[in-house]
Amino acid sequence: MTRISCPKLSQKVTTADVAAGFINHGDNVGMSGFTGAGYPKVVPGALAQRIEAAHARGEDFSIGVLTGASTSTEMDGVLAQAKGIHMRTPFQSDPTLRKQINSDEVDYIDTHLSHLAQQVWFGFYGNLDVAVVEVSAILPNGLLVPSSAVGNNKTWLDQADKVIIEVNEWQPREYEGFHDVYYGTKLPPYRNPIQILDPTQRIGDPYLRVDPEKVVAVVKTHAPDRDNVFAPVDDNSKAMAEYLIDFLRHEVRAGRMPKNLLPLQSGVGNVANAVLAGLQESEFEHLTAYTEVIQDSMLKLLESGKLDAISATSFSLSGEMAEYFNDNIESFKGKILLRTQEMSNHPEIVRRLGIIAINGMVESDIYGHVNSTQVLGGQMINGIGGSGDFARNAFLNFFVSPSAAKNGAISAIVPMASHVDHTEHDVHVLVTEQGIADLRGLSPSKRAKVIIENCAHPDYRDRLTDYVERAKASATGRLHTPHILEEALSWHTKFRDTGQM
Secondary structure: OOOEOOHHHHOOEEOHHHHHOOOOOOOEEEEOOEOOEOOOOOHHHHHHHHHHHHHHOOOOOOEEEEOOOOOOHHHHHHHHHOOOEEEEEOOOOOHHHHHHHHOOOOEEOOOOOOOHHHHHHOOOOOOOOEEEEEEEEEOOOOOEEEOOEOEOHHHHHHHOOEEEEEEEOOOOHHHOOOEEEOOOOOOOOOOOOOOOOOOOOOOOEOOEOOOHHHEEEEEEEOOOOOOOOOOOOOHHHHHHHHHHHHHHHHHHHOOOOOOOOOOEEEOOOHHHHHHHHHHHOOOOOOEEEEOOEEOHHHHHHHHHOOEEEEEEOEEOOOHHHHHHHHHOHHHHEOOEEEEEHHHHOOHHHHHHHOOEEEEEOOEEEOOOOEEOOEEOOOEEOOOOOOHHHHHHHOOEEEEEOOOEEOOOOEEOEEOOOOOOOEOHHHOOEEEEOOEEEEOOOOOHHHHHHHHHHHHOOHHHHHHHHHHHHHHHHOOOOOOOOOOOOOOOOHHHHHHHHHOOO
């Protein structure tokens, strides 16, 4: 069966080299892709070669890149290595690009994933010149069957002056019917309520739409998504999962949520993946998920029957699990719904459904301010992603991390966070392998006591307690949130200077 059955668009099939020729220096380019799924596989590489050739001739050539979230070496990596990116948003994970961001070679705008589409509609980033979007098929009427990620693709196709489509035959043709693309979005003050009352309620179309007159090239590909490698569940991850799951049992007993819990959201990463794996062995059944990314453990929960249904915007699977899903895709139809990230991360929906949000952190201070993006106050790791979308609006949120890193050289609990992504007002529960701290309803001083006693590593606990006591006793400590300003970031400066907090 042909993947490109639209007569008009089939006439535009060409090579990646020709397609890349439609992208010019200074363009803003909306690329598909979300956490290593559904990104364009060959046009970015061809574009990187054009950029390198231009640089060899002494010509400037760089572009602004907007995506759904992180992509892969074949996209962010090759463009960064060619020094072809001058602006990037909203989330990335490529090591070469990260170095360029932290050396101020690339303007990086770290923004909430639910916000970017609207910001582009309002023109905050200037004109969107080109969209490069991967799909699994083009239908006879020109509708597009999305692939393994939806992300911001609707907005890119709507807003871009020129469109390049990659049709990836590695992506199952059976993806048709897995997607829910909402075309009812309006800008203020004309917005309508988003009527999602159940995680897998459909409110949109199974297809992406594109004006065929804007399509300048269609490129055939056959390449897998990024292989997301998850570390084995270690003792620390297992302990955190057990603490978190036992806390959920407590919430059920207290009558704050039903026996099948509330819809789950899980951020990307090894710890979150381990927590979901722990649910496999729990007594909880008929779970649901309203999240942004489907990782290996969540797919296994679905297959085992523990999880009834998942709403997300993308996959983020290991190579082995991606192959398994592709081979058995029909068995998952009706249980998985992939939406635009405007909807998967929409605050209104998150608040209405009462999401349980589970996300990682770099550090928390003793009062519950969480840093999830930067090291030593300014060195960007990847970005805030969707954690803020969910944490601010969740019924219950957890931030999880080992209590120490780099063989104990770094404490995840510090006197003052060197950067704050989630203020104390948005943080409900902290979890480390040492224990769990329920911060709801507690004043700053009481938060400090609970966090230090339950979550801090034993090697740092006495020093943290000493800091709090001296802060309270100092002349400037008689405050709502006691700090010794001269010492508040001393742990970070010590690590910077000595490699040890």
